[in-house]
Every structure is written in C-alpha cells, then in structure tokens.
Amino acid sequence: MRVVITGIGGYSCIGSNVDEITASLRAGKSGIGLDHERRVFGYRSCLTGIIQEPDLKAQIKRRDRVGLSEEAKYAYVATVEAMAMAGVDVDFFEQNRAGIIYGNDSSAKAVTEAVDIIRAKKDTMMVGSGSIFQSMNSTVTMNLATILKLTGINYTISAACASGSHAVGMGFHLIKSGLEEMIICGGAQEVNPYAFGSFDGLGVFSMKEDAPAKSSRPFDRDRDGLVTSGGGATLILETLESAQRRGANILAEVVGYGFSSNGNHISNPSTESQIISINRALEMAELKASQVDYVNAHATSTPKGDEFEAKAIYEIFGSKTPVSSTKSMTGHECWMAGASELVYSILMMQQGFIAPNINFENPDQFSQNLNIIAESLETELTTVLSNSFGFGGTNSSIILKKYE
Template sequence: MHLQRVVITGMGAISPLGSGVKKLWNGLVAGRSGISRMEELDAVKGLRPRIAGRVPEVNAKAIPRKARRTMSNLSIFAALAALEAIEQSGIDEATLSGGRTGLSVGSTTGSSQALEQFFKLYLPENSLEAIKSTEFFKIMNHSAAANLSQFLNISGRVIAASAACSTGCQNIGLAAEAVAAGKQDVMLCGGTDELHPLTVGTFDIIEAASTSGEDDPATASRPFDAERDGIVCSEGAGILLLESYEHATARGAEILAEISGFSSLCDSSNMASPSADAIALSMSEALKDAGISGTDIDYVNAHATGTLQGDASEAQAVADLLGGKPPVSSLKGHLGHTMAASGAIETIATIRMMQESTIIPTANLRNPAEECSVLNNALHLQKRPITYALKNNFALGGINTSLVLRRA
C-alpha cells in the first residue's frame, strides 16, 4: 500500500439555504436561517415539533427523466450536488467512467417518502399489485450511491456507508483513504438525506428534538446555548470531489483544500449518550493521522446539534484536547441538522471559511451554557486565517468521526 496526498477539487451543495455552494456560503455569511414551520407535521398525532429545514425547490429536470425514475429526493439532491462538484473540478466524462474514479455516498436510510408510499399501497390488502418496480430502487439503503453511479457512469469502487449523523463525514474519510492508498485516482463522496415526519418523530421519541421555535423558527436551533432544547431536523446533500495530489496537479486542477487526517471510532459505552473521552479520542486520532498537534488547529467546526448531553460532551472533549485557543462554531443554528448530509455540507462550509479567512459564528448562541463555556465560542463573524481546521460528526450508536482539513 502506498500513501498519496488527497486534495479536494470540487464541491456541490443542496441545503435549506438553497441550491449551490454560493447560496450556502452567502446565507451563512448573512446569518440567514433555513428553518421554517413544516405544516405536514401538524397531521402526525403525538408529535411535538412543528419546525424543520426544508430545501427550497430544486431544478430536478437538470437530471434526465430516465435517471430520475429511480430517484427519490435524497438521490436528486445528491445528483445535483455531484453535478456542481464535477463542474467545478473540471473532471471530464472519460475520467469519470474510466474505472479509476469511485464513489462513496450514503444516507441514513433509503427514502422514507418512498417507504411510506410502499406500505400505503401494500398494507390495506397485503398486495403488491399497485407498486411500481422503480420504488424498490428508492427504498434500498444504498439508493443514493447506486443512483449516482448509474447516472454518472461510475465504474470504479462504490461505497455506501450509512452511519446516521456521521454518514457524510465518514464517507469523505473512506473516500480519502481509497485515494491515499492508490486504489482510486478520483472519488466523489459525501452524504444526503430527505426530510420526513418519521425523521423528526425519531428524535422526538428519544426526547432529543427541539419543541421550541414555533413562533420564531429561526431561533429554535441553539447549539451550546443555555436554552438549547434539542435537534431541529432538516435535509440536503453535500458532495466533494477528491483526487490524489499528483492527479490533480497533472491536469492543472485548482486545489481547494487538502484532507490530511481522518478518524472513525466507536464509543461502545452508550447507544445514545456521547462520551467526552470517546470524542476526544476520535479527534486525537485524526490529529495523529494528520501528523500535527492540537496547537496547530486554527478552527473547530463542531457537530453540536443543540442537545443537552451531546453539546456538553463535545465542548468538554474539545477543551480537554485543544484548550481554549481555537474558535469553535456549529452551523446547525443556520441549517438545522441535515442528518447524513451534515458532515459533507459542513465540511464544504468549513473549506469556504478557510478560503475566505472567515469564521462563521454559531447562530442563536446568545448565552453560552456554563458547561459549554470552556470553549472559545465563535459569537461573531471573524476575519481570521485558518491553516488547519478540525471537523467533527457524531452519531447514534456511538459512531464518532473527525476530519482534519488543510488550507490549499
């Protein structure tokens, strides 16, 4: 096995702030919120939350109808983000289909919308007669990866890691490892998810969902704040195009950033409550992989979803490992929690921060909780150079992931 430097040459995003990386970045800089009232939640008995982050209408027709037939929203989001990343990278079709380009993209589950439709048709009479064959391709867990590989004519390795909220970050790391090991020259990677009442209901049942913000949705998601009360669910997709440094420079590509470290570890101590020690170990292993120390980190993009235990554990872990030097912020105050897409969308935003030497603050962080005040919380927009950034994502089941990004 031989190790190569891994660089990012393309990025694409679909988020509650709109279609494209430009709308994502401009919305974050302006402090806009992608959270709104979701009327379809009113019809669900026993469900308390009423707000979520919806992706504004997208141009699905940019994808040929033949390819769209097997795509649910989560695959459509991923396909549009992939097209943007490919366009920015300048990769040609021959390279995409040549066998040395692979793909690593996941979602939390297959399409919840398609699954609901399937059982609506099946359960009344235990009959499959009304179900179209294309529905199965939307339901399968690797739907996004399969649809993308078919749509883009990818013939290299295809990975579809699914690790709930760590999905996007983990797929980026796995893709980087494939390139670093020389298994592929190019990898498209990231995560995608679509919003459904069942997603919101899952977090409500385990009492991790925010029930505030009905009158003012933009203020509901409050990472690290003393008044935080849980997750605000949302949707979207983030796709990055990775290459070996040699491959990118040989074709004269613009390098946006470098992935210099990755860690994915399991916290086996608890299914739902994250451990500060396990989070610190994940970050420490990513730093070790990058060959740097904690003093080299200039910014931390936190997972921080607005839950009481999760934010407190991450704050303690970051403080223990890195001290109070690097500014820390979470983007979930702006975007909500985009689930499997969060690691990828937030990585893209972090790279834009590095490019612009600008740190986006945590939205709605007015009064940092005592247990989160050990951090150097970014409360305001800052102009500050970032050479190394640390990106965290943690998931139910104890799947912890951390990335180290280096400025181009």
Template sequence: MLHRVAITGLGIISSIGINLDEVTESLYTGRSGIVVDKERETLGFTSPLSGAIKDFDKKFPLNRKQRKSMPQFVEWAFEAAMSALVQSGLSHEEIQNPRSGLIFGCDSSVLDAAAQTEQLKASKDTSVLGSGLIFKTMTSCITMNLNAILGTQGASWSISGACASGGHAIGQAADLIRFGRQDRMICGGAQEINWQSMCSFDGLGAFSTRIATPHAASRPFAKGRDGLVPSGGAAAIVLERYDLAVKRGAKILGEVLSYGFSSDGENIIVPSRTGLGRAMRMALQESGCASQDIDYICAHATSTPKGDAMEAANITDVFGPCKVPVSSTKSMTGHELWMSGAAQVVYTCLMAQHAFMAPNINFDGPDETTAQLDIVTQTRLQPIKKALCNSAGFGGTNSSLVLGF
C-alpha cells in the same frame, strides 16, 4: 507510498442555499434555514420545526427513467455531485474508469418505504408497486443511482453510520486515494426531509420546541438550548490524488489531511465523555498537526443539552487552553443528520476560501461545560489554514477530519 488528497469540487443543496454562492452568503451573514412545517403541526408533532429546501431549481435534469429509482434526496445528491464535478473540471470520460469511485453517507430512505406499504394495503396487489420502489427504499440508493448515471467503475458503496455517515464517507474516500487504491472519488452525504422520517425522533422529545421563533430554535453550545431541529439536503465533494490534480491544472480548493474515527462502546443514545476525543486525537496524529496548529473547529454540536456538553468536554480535553475558535453551522441549518459530516466539509471549505469563520448564531451565553470554548458568536474575519470537522451519531460512532488550505 502515501498520496496527498486534494479537494477540487464542491456541491451543496442545503436549507441555507442551493448553490455555493447562496450558502456562502448565508454562512457569512448567519442566515437560518429553519421553518415551521404546517403538516407536522396537523399531525400532532411536539415540534413541527424543520430545515427546508427552498426554490430548488435543477441545473442538471434527469429523465423519467432515471428518476424512477430515485427518492428526492438522491436527486439532490445528483445535483450536488454534478455541481462538484463541473467545478473540478473533470469530464465524464475522466471518471468512467476503475480508478474513479463513489462513497456517500446515508442511513435511511423512509418516505418510499412508507409509501409502498400504504400502496399495497390499498391495492392488495404487489404487482402494482413497480420496480423503482426497490431501489428507492435501499440505504445504498445514492451510490447505486449515481454509479449507473455517471459511469464510474471503481468503488461504489454507501456508509451507514447514523449522523456520522457523511464524515465517514469523506474519510474513507480520502483513504482510498491516500493508499493508492483510487485516483479520484465523488463522496458526500444526503438526508431526506419529510415528516415520515422524523416522527419517531419527535417521540423521543429530542427536538427544540421554540416554535414561535424557528430561526432562533437551534442554539448549539448555548445555555438555553432545548433540542435539535431536523434538516437535510445533500453535499458532494470531489477528491483527487493531489499530484494528478496538479498535473491536469485543477484548482485546488483544499486538502483532506487526515481522517480519525472511533466508537464509544458505551450507550446507543448518550454520547461518551471520551469517544469523540479519541477520533480527534487520531485525526491530529495522522495529519502531523499539533492541537495549536488548528485554526478552526466546525463542531458537530446539534443543540441538545447532553450532546453539546459531551462534545465541549471532549474538545477541551484535546485542545486544552489553546482556545481554538469553534462554531456549529447547525445553528443555521439545523441538524442535517446523515449528510451533516459531509456538509460541514463543504461549509468549512467555503469559509476558508473567503477567509471567515461562520457564527454560532442564537448563542445566549455558555453553560458550565461550554464556557471553556472560544465560541464564534459573530462572523469572524480570520484566515483558516487548518480546520477540524467533527461528526458523531447514535450508537457512539465518531468521525473527525483535518482539512488543510
């Protein structure tokens, strides 16, 4: 028996807001969270642009022992997860059992790995490093820390799939519920914001250099796009077996109808002309939806010339002339990397709740590859009943999720 998968809780720490209300307002008004990082300027970055988490105020404090094994982005993930749990109405006792679990997307923890090597070079003594750094530097640091604090006893692992990590985490968590292996899952993704994790990316020349106008630097699908802007934060979603959520009287925020995935099998950097299309087709087929049933696509589009062109071509292949509305929230947030696929689910749920489609800001017109798309350039007051969220990453890994509302 396959089970329906309900969304009952959302949490977000983002460059466009640190709670659901702030993020909803930013999405509606097209407010950017991108700034110039002065430290990156000093260090000689080609592009010092970055998303920034502003005025982060913890509603769910952690004690010193808990923080000892947590990088900053795990603290963001904890805050997002707790916010999502509160909204879901689930008590701590209801998740402390073998039928409740955790899956988060994360593909690096750079800052503390760099810090421990510098500390060792200065001290010449490994005993001064402390046990906390072991856990801070592990890719699975989100789920191991949240598992210990929340007391879940089911699934507990992190997915490392580059910039599709968050999307894969939501999809795999939904499948565990769909196939009856778990009853409820806390899932999502998180990404650190610091120069240490971005210096090699900067060296690739992948970032926008519109330094004079940070808010206008990220321009997915636009003819004038010149590169992405790195960002980060944390996003969390509570998923539950639909019938159990209804039975306990939970408010259903949406539904994960299906999860499609694929890999390009071609190039480690350049996205494929067909890979993301295969993931979208899988998601549509498993959801029982035709392309014309989708009201909105929350695109992966990061504002790179090649990447956006390939996604536009893949969308056109799958959706053809039906002209489904498309926008990329990365125009406001920048590219949230490992968390982006999970953040897009949160953003799309918020749009659906408030019956609007967020604008793809900074759009200065299409090029020949993006001209086939119906790009949402101004906030569009239009209900969303079914949406598709794309994410893709280095190595050619792709995730597509169909959501229902």
C-alpha cells in the same frame, strides 16, 4: 499519497449552491422554518430546515429519474455542482475510473409509500418499477454511479449522523492507499415527515416554534433541543498527481481522519471516545492541537450532546481555538451533516471567515470554557477540524488544510 479536494457542491436549507451557502454562512442566516403538515401528521414540533425538492426533468431522462429517492435528488444536484468545479463530466468518467462513497442512513419516504400502496391495493405489482431503487439505503450511490457512468468503488456508508464524515474518511483512505485515484464522496438526508417521526417521539426536538430562526442554539444555556434538516453535499477527492495532471484548482487537502466507537450506550455520547477520535486525526495529520485554526463542532443543540463535546474540545484545544456549530443556522442535517460541514469549512477557508454560532447568548458551565464565535469573524484559516458523532457511538473527525 496526498489526497486533495478539487470540487464541492451543496444543496441545503441555507442555499441551493455554494455561492448562496457562502453568503448565508457569512451573514449568520438561518434556514429553519415551520412545516405545519407535521402537526397533522402527529409531530410535537413543526420546526425543520426548509428545503425544496429539485425538479430534475430537464437534466435527467425519465428512465434514470424514476429510481431517484428524495435524498438522491439532493445528492445529484450537489454532485453536478462539484463536478463542474472540479472540471469533470460524464464523458470524463466514461474514459477514466472514478468511484463514489456516500453517507445515507434512511430512505423512509420511499419505503413508506411503497408499503402504503401494497396495503391499499393488495398487489405488489402496483408499486412502480423505480421504487426498489428509491427504497434501498444505497439509493444515492447506486443511482449516481449509474447516471454518471462511474466504474470505481461504489458503496454507501450507514453510520447515523457521522455517515457523511465517514464517507469522506473512507474515500481519503482508499485514495491514500493507491486503490483509487478519484472518488465522489458526500452525504445526503431526506427531510420529509416519514424520516423523523420516531426521532420527534424521543422528545429531543426544539419546541421554540414562535421563533424558528432562534430554535437551534448549540452550546447555549437556553437550548431546548435540536432541529432536523437535510439536503446533499459532495466533495470530489483525488490524488494530488491526478489534480495536477488535469490542471484542476485544488480547494483543500485532507490530512487527517480519526474515528472511534463509544462501545457503551446506544444514544449517549462519550467525551473519552470523542477525544480519541480527535487525537487520532491530529496524529495522522502530524499536527499539534495548537496548529488547528478552527473547530467546526458537531454540537446539535441538545444539552448532553453539547456538554460532552464541549468537554472533549476543551480537553484538547483549551480556551483559545475558535469554535462554532453551523447547525445553529442549518439545523441538524443528520446523515448529510458530516459532509456538508466539511463543505462549509472549505468555503470558510476559501473566503477567510468563520461562520457564527448564532443564538449563542448565554454560555453554560461547559461552553463558557470555549472560544465560541457568536458573530461572523473575518480571519485566515489554514487548518480546520470538523467533528461528527452519531447514534450507536460512532465518532469521526476530519482535518483539512489549505493546499500548499
């Protein structure tokens, strides 16, 4: 069973739709800025991806809107765009079975606001009726499945920064096994201060506040930490037969999904486990490393993370395969990143270019071994690999090919 992608959508700090995102990727435009309210809140770093919460009053009736968390709103916008591209709508879903699997690993704002109300009022009845549906980790899938009338598989993948990638991988397997014909897959990430306070406390955020656009520096020797960001990204997966029957435009084919667990330290990465994840994807795709045209690296702009992945990529691909981390422009989109970076990779394949790893000025002893693309490169891409690695040692690697 061949699994293809017929629709993609994105809402991020580098664009509120795929056209804007494509332009930013090609131009190497950063979406990172400063949120000064974070300093008052107690943050060490005010750097973040700048993204505005969408106003959905004209699109969704109030009864459905009240249950939407911040990240669910981003996911909704991205999904509507993907649906339009795929040529499906709510009427289609009411007549045809389709599912949803989305990556999400927090709903901090909704939980915090509900608890604050209860503490202040000493009355749980003062919390709005939609709060529970905003607060649950499955907020995206439960809301979108209801609004879009989805009757197929419906669950959330919670796997730290690999959540979005695993969501696509699991959707791929369910379709490939014949259990579903179409699944909406993706990842979402809230960007409010509640979500990242403890993360900031680890001291892993960049402090380059004097130049926000230069703060995220994957693989660069002078990086000093990551920058968090967020939004929503959606990919519509379906069987090749379904896409052909509908006359849908096929954007790409999913051909490999590799995964592994480090089984060791809860936050440190593992080169050996990353190699296993990548090799499993290659084996499933029946490809040699030399047949991969581009690697979209997980690289978040932390010394250890970049080092371990650089060693894994070099071990498998050597020094020739082009590599870049789009997080240099977007920051780390966390639970969304695995899905958004697949969307970014598809846009590159469609438009014939590799997005640059901006701010890569001085390689370190590990990144100097790789073919890091520091400036936008016009080139044809047929096969791409996207890596996503997360806390707890969860690893995911997905390979996409142009449809032939």
